[in-house]
Amino acid sequence: MQRRNFFKGAATAVTTAVAAASVSRVAMAALPEPASQSSADTAAPLVPPNGRPYRPVVTLNGWTTPWRMSNGVKEFHLVAEPVVREVAPGFSVNMWGYNGQSPGPTIEVVEGDRVRIYVTNRLPEHTTIHWHGQRLPNGMDGVGGLTQPHIAPGKTFVYEFVARRPGTFMYHPHADEMAQMAMGMMGLWITHPKAASPLIAHVDRDYAFLLSAYDVEPGAMTPRVNEMTDFNIWTFNSRVFPAITPLVAKQNDRVRIRVGNLTMTNHPIHIHGHEFEVTGTDGGPVPRSARWPEVTTDVAVGQMRQVEFIADELGDWALHCHKSHHTMGAMGHDVPTMIGVDHRGLVSKIQKIVPDYMLMGERGMGDMGSMEMPLPDNTFPMMSGTGPFGSLEMGGMFTTLKVRAQLGANDYRDPGWFKHPKDTVAWEWTGKPLGADAPRQTPPGSASGAPSVRKPGTDSGHDQHH
C-alpha cells in the first residue's frame, strides 16, 4: 500500500503535499494560501515550525493543516468544497469537505493561541463552520442565521478567537447541516496544553479520527443525504477497513486515541488486549477520580472521547466499533438468511435461467470474505481484508493496533503482521475427534420439545386413519 511509502518522510515535519502550499507567502493584506491535500493516506505528524511547541497528533488517513503567523496570530485558511474521497482503493465517493479532503485537515493549536480562520465557500450552497466544544465569543460560534449570516458561495468569512481550553474538538457546518454532514463536512480540532497539567499526560503516540457514516447505493458515488438510519459505509475518517491505517506503538508507549462521532448513532469503540481509561471528553480532561478501566467506550452522537493506555502487549490487536454491522461494507439489509437451506438440485436449474448465478450464504456469510465475485462498479464489498491467517471478513470501522518491541520514536510505518512467539497461536486439535454419537443440535426448523407430528403414511399414523 502507498501509505507505507508515505511514512518514509515522517521524520521531516511537513509532507511534500503540504509543503508545496505552505506558509512562506506572507502578505499581510492577502488571504493566507490554503493548503490542500490530494492523498487519503495518513500524513506524518506536523511538528510545529513556529509558535508554542507541542507534541503533534497523527490523524488517521488525514493530515494537519499548516498555518501562517501574522502578528502573533495563527492564521488558517479552510476552503469548503466538493471533493472525491477515496474511501478505499477502487471505491471513491463524491463528498463535500475542506481543502481537498473529507474530513478536512486537523487544526492543531496550543492553549492560549489566538487563532484566525479564513473560511472560503466553494460549495454550491451557503455554509458556516461551528467550532464544536470551543469557548469563544458568541458571534464566532458559526450557527448560520443565529450568530452570523451564512457564508454565500464564493464568499470568504473570518473567524477569530482564542483557543482557551486544551482538549479534543471538531468542526463542522451549522448550515444545512443535515445534508452537509451527510456529505462529509467535518474535521478535527486539537488544542494542546500550554504547560504540563496533572490531568493531561505526556503520550508517545497520539492518534485522532472522526467516525462518519454514509449511504452510498452500490455502484453509485454520491451519498444519499436523506438517509437517517440505514447507512452502508461506516468509517474512521471516511476510510473503511482494510484501507484504514493501522495504529502502531512501541511496546510500553503511552498511547492516546481521540475519537469524535459525527454519525447518527453511537459507536462502542473496542480495543483488544489492553485496558484503557477515558481521560478526556470534548468537555475537557476527566478528573482522575472519575476514570475507570474499560476495553470498550461508547462514543455517543456528537461526542468526543479521549482514551489512554500503555501499549504493553505485543501483537496485532483489533480496534473496532463493536456494532458488528459497523465493521461491514455495503450489504443488502433485506436479503433473507440462507443458512441451512438445502439447495440440492436447484443450483443448476437456476444457472440455466441465470448463467452467472453462484450459490451463497447457505453455510453463513463468511464465504463472502474470500469469494472474489464481480460487484457493481465502485462498490465496496460487504467484507474483505486478508490477514496472515486468511480472510478477515471485515469492511468498515475496523483497524489494528500494532504493538512492537522495536520501533523508532517517530516511526509510524506499518510494521507488517506480528510474528507470534512459538506456541502462542491457537492450534488445531489433532487428537481423537468428537465421537459421532455425541449430542447434536436440534435439526433446524423444529422446535425442541414440541410434540412431533405424525405424517400420514408412517406406520402408526396409517393405522389411525382407519
Add this chain to the structure above:
Amino acid sequence: MNTRRITTTLSALTAALVLAGCASVASDGLRGDVQQQTQSRLPKDAQLASANADARKEAQDRIADWLKQPVDQDTAVRIALLNNPDLHAQLAELAAQDAERAQALTLINPTLTLGRFTNGHEREIERQLGFNLVNVITLPWRSRWLGWQMERATLQASQNVLLMAAETRRAWLRAVASEQSLAAAVKMNDAAQLGAELARRMAQVGNFNKLQQARELSIAQESAAQLARARLAAATDREQLSRMMGLWGTQAAFQLPAQLPAIPRSAGELRSGDDAEATALRERLDLRALRRDLDTTADRGGWAGVGAVFGDIGATYSNNRSTDRETGHVEKTRGWELDLPLPIFDWGGSASARTRAEVRRSAALLQSTALRARGEARTSWSRYRTAWDLAHQQQAEVLPLAKLVQDETVLRYNGMFDSVWQLLAQARATTQAVVNATNAQRDFWLAETDLQLALTGTSPGETAALGSSASNAASNTNEQGH
C-alpha cells in the same frame, strides 16, 4: 318451302355470334387470369390450385415436400394458395360465373309455332318461326359488357386470393410469435417454480415464515396460469395457420422456424412512404374493378332508352298453308310479322334516368374507394413505420437495457444486496422483455403485410392495432419481486 332462307338467316346470326367470340367458356375457369393479376403480389413461384386432377396431385406432392422442413412465411402462402378449400370454392365460383356469362351470350332459341286448325271445309296449318330481334342486334354490346363484368369478377377473385395470402401470412406470423412467447413463458415459469421451491425449503428450516413462503408461492401460481394461457395461444394460433394452409391430420404436425424474420436493420431499408398513395391508386385491384363497373354502366347508359322502348321487338316469320278440304286447293301465305311495343306511357325516360343514376353511383363509389385507398395507403404506411420504430426500439434499446439490468442484478446478488428471489424475478422480467420485443417484431411484419395489401392489392380490412400486444403483455406481467 323457304326453310332454306330461314336457315341462311340463322346461319348469319350464328356467324355474328361466333364473331363476337364471347360465348366460349374459359377452359381453366379464368384461373390463369387470376394468376396473372396476382403473380407480382405473391411469393415467387406461388401457384393457384388447379382444377385439373393431375395438377392437384402434383401440388399435393409439392406440399408434402415443403412440409418436410420448417415452413417459412412464403411457403405457408404457397401451400395455402394450393390447398385452401375456401380458395378452391372461390375459384370454382369464378368458373361458374364464366359459364353463366357464356350462356347469357348464347342467342335465345327461335320460337317455332305450329298450328293446325280445321273447320268444315278448310284445314289450316300454320308455321311460325319467331325470334327476339334486339337480342341479336345488341349481342356485340352485351358481349362487351359481360366481358367487362368477367374482368371485374376476375379482379374480385384476385383480391380474394391476395386477402387469403395476407391472412395466411398473418396467421404464420402469429403462430411463430406465439411459439416464441410460449418458450419464454416456460422459462418464466421455471424461474417462478424455482423461487417457490427454494421458499419451501427456506420455510422448512425456519428461515421464512408462512407469509413469505406464500408470497413466493403465489408468484409461481400466477406464472403457471400465464404459462397455460401462453400454451393455449400458441395452440390456437397454430391451428389457425393449419386451417389457412388447408392442412389436417399428420400434415398438421408441420414445423415452424424458431424465430420471426429479423426486422430491417435501419430505417433506410424501409419502404418509403412518399409514393404510397400514388402506388395504391395505380395498383389496387379493387379500384380497377370499380373502374370496370363504371365503364360498363356508362356504356350501357347509351342503350338504356332504346332497350327500354324496344326491348320487346320481336320478328316472326310465318308460313301458313290452308287446304280446302273439298277442292284440295292449297293456299299458302308467307310473311314477316313484327311486334312493336308502343311507347305511349314510357319513351324510355325513366330507364335513362336510372342508368344515369347508376353511372353517378358507380362514379361516386369509385371516388369513395379511391379516397379510402389513399387513406389506407397513408395509415398503413404510418402503422408500418411506427411498428418498425417500436420494434427497432425494442431491439436496439429495450432489450440491451433489460440485459444490463439483468447483469447488474447478478452483480448486486454477488454483493448480497439482492436475494436470489430478486434475481429470479429479474430473470422473469427480462424474459418478459424478450416477449414484448417478439410481439413488436411480429407487429412490424403484420403491418408490413397490411401495407403490401393496401398498396398493391386491396383494402387490408381490419388490422390489428399497434400496441395491443404491449398492453396484453403488460396485463400478463405479474408483479416482479416482492
